[in-house]
Amino acid sequence: MLKELDPLLHSQLRLAIVSALMTAEEAEFTWLQAQTGATAGNLSVQLNKLKDAGYIEIKKSFRGNYPQTLCIMTKLGKEKFKAYVEALKEYLNYK
Amino acid sequence: MLKELDPLLHSQLRLAIVSALMTAEEAEFTWLQAQTGATAGNLSVQLNKLKDAGYIEIKKSFRGNYPQTLCIMTKLGKEKFKAYVEALKEYLNYK
DNA sequence: TTATTAGGTTTATATTATAAAGTAGTCTAT
């Protein structure tokens, strides 16, 4: 039987977020929005889901006068992503 | 920006179905159920979605006295699966 | 002959994703 695909990561937007964070290490809300093409609302919701699960950390501060939301992968998040990729390979006929 | 992930294929169960059919060429309902671990109801629904989209063909007949549902990938389905795999790779940090 | 099993489908419910609307504050031009 095939491995389960972590439902938290098996979502186009959350996968795009995590994918971006895996290479960028750290990213702002607005940058993530531009990268993914998501609406702010959708992005906000999905970031919070990832945060609640402990996959990312969210740091809120100010850049100048404006609020700034920084997102960073946690150790757990990185592990989960790697496990997800491994599980996924089983589905893609990688011999 | 990342490619879109075909929502019809980006579902654990439908992906498992299509993945199995890509190698098996042809498979029975009951075999797919055993392979995927899905309930019959869920499998029935997802197979019909794939059929409605033209990704698979469903042939109904009888084996002995019992009904038999055979599933086969269509040309379109195979193409869509390959495109999905290509799109997905962008998300998985494959350099 | 009733009751259990095979092989499904249909319908209802729970979950998830997405969009619309709202919040709080800032900048800009008049």
Added chain:
DNA sequence: ATAGACTACTTTATAATATAAACCTAATAA
């Protein structure tokens, strides 16, 4: 100094999707 537009989000409502429960029809077993 203030109306209007903009930044950077969050919350809430709605649409889409997945899953489970219930149902169906016929076959076989006790």
